[in-house]
Amino acid sequence: MVMNEKLDRLVDLAIKSKEMAYVPYSKFRVGAAVLSADGRIFGGCNIENASYGATNCAERTAVFKSVSEGARQIEAIAIASDHPTFAYPCGICRQVMAEFGQDIIIILVNKNREIIQTNIEDLLPHSFTKKDLPEENNEF
Numbered sequence: 001m002v003m004n005e006k007l008d009r010l011v012d013l014a015i016k017s018k019e020m021a022y023v024p025y026s027k028f029r030v031g032a033a034v035l036s037a038d039g040r041i042f043g044g045c046n047i048e049n050a051s052y053g054a055t056n057c058a059e060r061t062a063v064f065k066s067v068s069e070g071a072r073q074i075e076a077i078a079i080a081s082d083h084p085t086f087a088y089p090c091g092i093c094r095q096v097m098a099e100f101g102q103d104i105i106i107i108l109v110n111k112n113r114e115i116i117q118t119n120i121e122d123l124l125p126h127s128f129t130k131k132d133l134p135e136e137n138n139e140f
């Protein structure tokens, strides 16, 4: 569980990042905030495209921002939407999270700022990760 000030900071940034969502097609805004092992946090939003399949979810935007700044080890991600209950991350985002956060905590935030916390093991059990590849592919 993420608690206290760390939780507040992450939730605040996820909600703030939601404002940047580019969603002319779905109108469904999502914001995310990643907490990396070195303590840095990175926000991201969903970014849609007229070619719908080119859309990037908020979670991946935030994870890619983190990784591209050298923060490859991710401890937690907060995800905020205007969903009345809770919007869970899509399958592609779960796979991307598993790559950079083997024990990643996933914090869901609904439109009333209510929070639930879960983890990647519960959302993506038996995931395919680098452990499943031959060792010679794992030099990096």
Ligand code: THU
Residues within 6 Å of the ligand: 023, 026, 028, 030, 045, 046, 047, 048, 055, 056, 057, 058, 059, 088, 089, 090, 093
């Ligand atoms: N979306 C996310 O940003 N995260 C998710 O986990 C689910 C879906 C976005 C993608 C698209 O812009 C909109 O929500 C509707 O699918």
